Amino acid sequence: MFIMDIFVYSTDIIGSRVYSQKGRYLGKVKDLIARSEVLYPLVLRFVIRPPRFGPLLDLPWEAVKSLGKKKIRLVRGGEKKLVPHYQDPEELVLRLDILDMQILDTDGAKVVRVNDIHLLNTDEGMRIAHVDVGFRGILRRLGYNRLADALTEWLFSAKFKEQLIGWKYIVPLGGHFSPLKLKLSLAQRRLAELHPADLADIMEELALHERQALFSSLDVETAGEALEEIDDPKLQTELLGAVDEEVASDILEEMEPDEATDLLIDLPEEVTEELVDAMEDKERAGELRRLMTHQEGSAGSIMTTEYLTITPQATVRQALNLIRKSVKGVEDIYYIYAVTKEGKLRGVVSIKDLVTAKGTDIIRKIMHKKVISVKDDDPVKLASEILSKYNFIMVPVVDEDEHLLGVIYWKDAVEAVLPKFAED
Amino acid sequence: MSDKDTESTLQKAPLWYKPIAWTRSWLPRLRGIWLFLAVLGPGIITSSVDNDAGGIATYSICGARYGYSLLWSLLPITIALMVIQEMCVRMGVVTGKGLSDLIRERFGVRLTFYLLIGMLIGNLGNVLAEFAGVAASMELVGVSKYISVPIAGVAVWLLVIKVSYKRVEKVFLLACLLYASYIISAFLSQPDWGEVLTSVARPRIDWGSGYFVMLVGIIGTTISPWMQFYLQSAVVEKGIKVDYLKFSRLDTVLGSFIVNIIAFFIIVVCAATIFVAGLPIETVKDAAVALKPLAGDYASLLYSFGLLNASLFAASILPLSTAFIICEGFGWETGVDKKFNQAPQFYTLYSLLILFGVLFILIPNLPLLDIMFTTQVINGILLPVILVVMLLLINDRRIMGDYVNSTKANIASYITVGAVIAITLTMVVLALMGTG
Numbered sequence: 001m002f003i004m005d006i007f008v009y010s011t012d013i014i015g016s017r018v019y020s021q022k023g024r025y026l027g028k029v030k031d032l033i034a035r036s037e038v039l040y041p042l043v044l045r046f047v048i049r050p051p052r053f054g055p056l057l058d059l060p061w062e063a064v065k066s067l068g069k070k071k072i073r074l075v076r077g078g079e080k081k082l083v084p085h086y087q088d089p090e091e092l093v094l095r096l097d098i099l100d101m102q103i104l105d106t107d108g109a110k111v112v113r114v115n116d117i118h119l120l121n122t123d124e125g126m127r128i129a130h131v132d133v134g135f136r137g138i139l140r141r142l143g144y145n146r147l148a149d150a151l152t153e154w155l156f157s158a159k160f161k162e163q164l165i166g167w168k169y170i171v172p173l174g175g176h177f178s179p180l181k182l183k184l185s186l187a188q189r190r191l192a193e194l195h196p197a198d199l200a201d202i203m204e205e206l207a208l209h210e211r212q213a214l215f216s217s218l219d220v221e222t223a224g225e226a227l228e229e230i231d232d233p234k235l236q237t238e239l240l241g242a243v244d245e246e247v248a249s250d251i252l253e254e255m256e257p258d259e260a261t262d263l264l265i266d267l268p269e270e271v272t273e274e275l276v277d278a279m280e281d282k283e284r285a286g287e288l289r290r291l292m293t294h295q296e297g298s299a300g301s302i303m304t305t306e307y308l309t310i311t312p313q314a315t316v317r318q319a320l321n322l323i324r325k326s327v328k329g330v331e332d333i334y335y336i337y338a339v340t341k342e343g344k345l346r347g348v349v350s351i352k353d354l355v356t357a358k359g360t361d362i363i364r365k366i367m368h369k370k371v372i373s374v375k376d377d378d379p380v381k382l383a384s385e386i387l388s389k390y391n392f393i394m395v396p397v398v399d400e401d402e403h404l405l406g407v408i409y410w411k412d413a414v415e416a417v418l419p420k421f422a423e424d
Numbered sequence: 425m426s427d428k429d430t431e432s433t434l435q436k437a438p439l440w441y442k443p444i445a446w447t448r449s450w451l452p453r454l455r456g457i458w459l460f461l462a463v464l465g466p467g468i469i470t471s472s473v474d475n476d477a478g479g480i481a482t483y484s485i486c487g488a489r490y491g492y493s494l495l496w497s498l499l500p501i502t503i504a505l506m507v508i509q510e511m512c513v514r515m516g517v518v519t520g521k522g523l524s525d526l527i528r529e530r531f532g533v534r535l536t537f538y539l540l541i542g543m544l545i546g547n548l549g550n551v552l553a554e555f556a557g558v559a560a561s562m563e564l565v566g567v568s569k570y571i572s573v574p575i576a577g578v579a580v581w582l583l584v585i586k587v588s589y590k591r592v593e594k595v596f597l598l599a600c601l602l603y604a605s606y607i608i609s610a611f612l613s614q615p616d617w618g619e620v621l622t623s624v625a626r627p628r629i630d631w632g633s634g635y636f637v638m639l640v641g642i643i644g645t646t647i648s649p650w651m652q653f654y655l656q657s658a659v660v661e662k663g664i665k666v667d668y669l670k671f672s673r674l675d676t677v678l679g680s681f682i683v684n685i686i687a688f689f690i691i692v693v694c695a696a697t698i699f700v701a702g703l704p705i706e707t708v709k710d711a712a713v714a715l716k717p718l719a720g721d722y723a724s725l726l727y728s729f730g731l732l733n734a735s736l737f738a739a740s741i742l743p744l745s746t747a748f749i750i751c752e753g754f755g756w757e758t759g760v761d762k763k764f765n766q767a768p769q770f771y772t773l774y775s776l777l778i779l780f781g782v783l784f785i786l787i788p789n790l791p792l793l794d795i796m797f798t799t800q801v802i803n804g805i806l807l808p809v810i811l812v813v814m815l816l817l818i819n820d821r822r823i824m825g826d827y828v829n830s831t832k833a834n835i836a837s838y839i840t841v842g843a844v845i846a847i848t849l850t851m852v853v854l855a856l857m858g859t860g
Contacts, residue, residue: 096822100529102755113755115533138754141533208520208663238663 007129008067010094010117011141018048018059018072020079027051029072032094033058033087037186040127040167041092043119046072047085056085061125092128098172102210103131106190107169109198111205116141118164131170134163173210192222200229203239212242220247224254233266240267249278257284258304258412261291291406299383300376302416303397303406306330310363312338312346317359319349334393337404338367345371345396345404373398376405384413466658466672467509467679469741470651472600474683476738477557477708478550480731482645483687484711486638487694488703492620495691496627497639498684501646505680507840508811511818511829512652513672516659518827523656523810524753526817535813536753542806544773547650547746549799551781554742556792557735559785560709561728570786577782580740581775585760599733603686605726610689612723613715615696633854640851646683647844649806650742652814653749666827693727743777797855804852808845815841 010032018026027050034041046059063078087093094117102111115137118130139145139160149159171187191199191214199218203211203226215223223243230236240248240263252260252275264272272292279285287305294300308326310319319336326333336354338347347367357366373396374383386395387410394407486494512523519526528536558576559569629635655676664672694711697718705711708731716724744760747770751758757767764771784790815837819828829837 100532102525113528115755133755135754138533138537142537207525207660208665210520234663 006121008119008121008126009132009140010099010119012070013046013067013072013119014095016067016070016072018046018074020074021065021076024079025051026074026079026082027054027057030056031096034092034094034128036090036092039186040120040129042124043126043128044091047093048082057082058085092172098131102173102206103133103165104171104173104191104202104214105133105165105169106171106194107165109194109202111173111202112165128167130164130166132162132164134161136160136162171214173206173214187217188219188222191218196222196225197229199226204230204232204235208238212239215239216243216247220250221254224251227251227263228255228259233263236263237266245274246278249275250280252276252288253279253281253284256304257287257291257306258302258406261288261301264288264292265296294376297380298376299374299378299380299397299408300405302380302383302412303376303408304412305406307394307396307404307407308333308336309339309404310336311341312362312364312367314363315359316354316357316361316363316366319354319363320359323351323354332393332409336363337371337396337407338363339404343404344402345373345398347371348396371396374408375399380413380416383408384417387413464671464675466655466662467513467676468600468682469658469679470509470655470676471679471683472603472734473654473738473741474646474648474651475603475686475734476550476554476742477560477731477735478553479645479683479687480557480690480734481553481708481711482641483690484694484708485705486642487691487696488698488705488711488714490630490635490638491695491699492623492692493628493630494635494638494642495620495624495688497642498688498691499624501643502680502684504643504840504844505647505683506677507836508647508652508814508844509655509676509680510673511814511837512656513659513676514669514827515814515818515824516656517664517666517669517672518824520660520663522660522749522752523653523814524749526823527813528753530817530820530823531813539806539809539813540750540753542802543649543653544746544750546799546803546806547742548777548780549796549803550648550650551739551742551746551777552784552792552799553796554735554739555781555785556796557708557731558739560707561712561732561735564709564712564724564728573782573785576736576739577778580736580743581778584740584744584774599737602730602733603682605730606686606689606693609715609723609726609730610692610696612720612726613693613696613718615692620692637851637854640847640854642687643844643847644800644804644807644851646687647807649803649810650746652810654741654745657745657748669827693723739778739781743774743781746777747771747774801852801855804848804855807848811841811845 013032014029016029018029020026027048029046030049031047032043033045033047034043044061046061046064048057048059050057059074059078060081060083063074063081064072065075065078066073092098098114098117100114102113104110105112112133114131114133115135116132117128118132119126120129136145136159139148152159169190171190194202199222203214206214215226218226227236227239230239240251243251252264255263264275267275276285276288279288291300291303291305294303308322308330310322322336323333333351335348335350337345338349339345347364347369348371349363349367353366372386372390372392374386376397376399383395383397386392387408392410394409396404397406397408398404515521515523515526521529524536524540527539555573555576559573562572563569659672693715694705698705698711698714701714701718703714705714712724712728712731715727748758750773751767751770754769756769758770759767762770784792784795815829817823818837819834821828
């Protein structure tokens with residue numbers, strides 16, 4: 001195989017005229033088909049539009065002898081290898097699936113449109129290496145790149161730069177495509193690398209079906225995290241509605257209880273019931289049910305039930321061990337609450353207290369006994385005032401009889417009091 | 425039932441069919457009036473913008489020159505508008521994408537580029553017309569255009585960038601109730617309703633070339649290229665689901681009627697007064713001035729107030745949506761919530777459109793009519809291309825799945841599009857020959 005350059009643009013190949021070895025004109029290249037499941041997809045076939053309205057044909061890579069400027073020549077007898085055009089759902093069809101479509105650039109965490117595809121010639125054949133998302137790509141396709149270069153060179157002594165993104169950072173989204181088509185594990189790994197907040201922004205920006213496709217391709221944990229970061233309840237429910245009911249239930253189970261509750265409250269009652277019933281972790285389900293009974297605007301409605309407790313009789317060492325074991329399950333650990341067997345709040349110790357105390361000290365000795373807390377039916381505003389007055393990161397929520405029910409994080413209180421702030 | 429549905433569509437579907445998009449959600453649906461209110465808006469807003477300064481001018485001149493004789497045309501125009509807008513709405517709902525996105529993805533960068541450049545120029549003409557509308561309506565109450573137009577330009581720019589377009593939209597939508605002022609004006613001008621009805625029921629078509637040019641003008645101002653893009657984006661923005669498509673269709677039907685009802689009354693006002701009195705008019709300003717002695721101060725004042733509102737509304741939507749459409753087609757960042765350096769192309773386009781709109785009005789001796797005329801011709805050339813592109817898109821199974829046009833819908837849309845194209849191209853030819 002003879003190819004002119006190491007790198008070729010897909011649009012330089014599309015439209016090329018195809019000739020047999022003897023120089024007979026066979027048609028024009030309409031599209032390229034590549035294998036999707038590998039890291040750098042390998043071009044397998046060319047789609048050929050024969051002269052005079054015949055049905056489309058596929059030209060396998062092996063039949064090509066040389067690839068030149070807008071011209072493809074076949075090996076001897078190569079024209080016999082032409083087969084009727086077919087599409088395998090596992091394969092990438094460059095023009096249908098990538099070119100001019102939107103893709104997710106996981107490196108820059110944003111959605112961009114593909115202006116061209118950059119192909120690399122290797123020993124095994126041609127592989128997709130980059131996509132071009134710059135204005136230069138548009139100019140080249142319009143045939144204005146020389147003109148534009150001359151103009152910008154003269155005016156600003158600069159050129160439009162190439163903007164290439166490596167294929168390994170890409171999740172295709174557009175057209176007839178969903179991330180599902182890029183071998184799930186490959187796409188999922190790339191998506192999981194994104195910060196959930198970025199993922200949320202991206203989904204807010206995407207078209208309806210693309211964001212639903214993207215969302216349903218996320219693993220349950222990432223989906224839950226991304227959902228927490230979306231501020232628009234309408235969008236949250238829409239995305240949740242895009243996956244199967246069982247998956248939706250799993251996602252809610254993964255989410256922070258307070259965020260999950262917010263979402264559940266927005267859903268119709270019968271759906272909420274079904275979703276909570278379907279949860280495997282019955283304890284979590286019970287927690288969510290309890291959280292949902294709190295009135296909107298009350299401290300109870302924004303509290304989370306993830307916090308650490310210990311009996312006042314325990315030692316500092318036991319407390320530290322508890323922290324080590326619980327790191328995974330709890331969002332942030334700043335304090336441990338000392339509660340009686342009946343669950344009554346008796347005191348609080350900070351991590352700083354624990355670290356500076358001796359391992360054999362008893363918690364009761366070192367804990368702060370005057371715990372500032374709010375009642376579950378107190379207004380949210382009170383909780384936020386307390387948090388800001390005392391500079392707390394979180395404040396515990398108790399019922400009439402001093403039973404500890406949950407904690408309110410500073411962040412959740414701010415979001416509840418200043419919804420505008422959260423949006424920005 | 426939903427499981428079965430999905431299964432059967434999947435079997436019918438070609439390989440590249442995207443099943444997720446059409447999977448019915450297990451979430452329960454909204455019902456009844458709430459549902460309708462939830463999807464209401466895009467169609468009505470589009471039609472309100474459609475009755476902009478250019479529209480009001482055309483209807484006024486039509487009434488003043490040809491009396492009631494062109495009223496009949498509003499009925500077929502309403503139907504054509506419905507057929508075309510329904511396609512936009514369906515594409516928006518089913519694909520969740522704007523028209524420029526779909527064109528880019530289906531037809532590639534070349535067609536998109538030239539279409540969008542054409543639309544940029546065409547819309548610049550429309551923006552110009554809106555500011556001319558502001559100038560005309562304010563001059564009627566004695567405010568110089570050197571004061572009113574710059575203020576309007578800065579106000580529109582600031583409102584959209586600093587306040588939030590959504591809020592601006594609500595204000596204007598409310599102000600659209602002022603369109604009722606045309607209805608009141610119509611009654612104040614005491615037309616001969618019997619004659620109005622006869623001319624609708626039994627049209628007497630005049631085969632003169634002037635009459636035909638006027639007809640083409642009315643179609644051109646009602647069915648514009650920009651409108652298709654705007655409507656589809658508005659539907660997408662609302663995030664309307666496929667399940668609610670029929671309500672969204674109702675919204676456009678309502679919108680199409682509103683456009684033409686307003687047009688109807690504007691024509692009636694001018695026909696009952698200016699045409700009957702036999703006064704020659706060339707512009708909207710002439711119309712408002714002529715209305716004063718004929719229909720009374722109130723009718724004239726209401727008329728100019730309606731014009732001002734229409735111009736400002738369209739002036740705040742047109743540049744914004746043009747910038748959106750173009751940036752989306754090229755894949756540039758958009759949104760008024762972004763900072764300038766995050767979306768430089770978007771802000772530059774938006775600001776330049778307003779700046780040129782204002783400047784062109786203010787620079788003395790600029791051949792304003794020629795500029796607007798040229799842009800109208802560009803719009804006239806653009807419209808057939810866009811309509812054909814829309815027909816190709818709506819019949820593409822890869823894009824529309826099971827929501828492609830049915831045979832019946834295709835017959836209706838081919839006839840409509842064919843008629844609109846024939847008429848528009850005639851206009852372009854007439855215009856270039858110098859008859860227009």
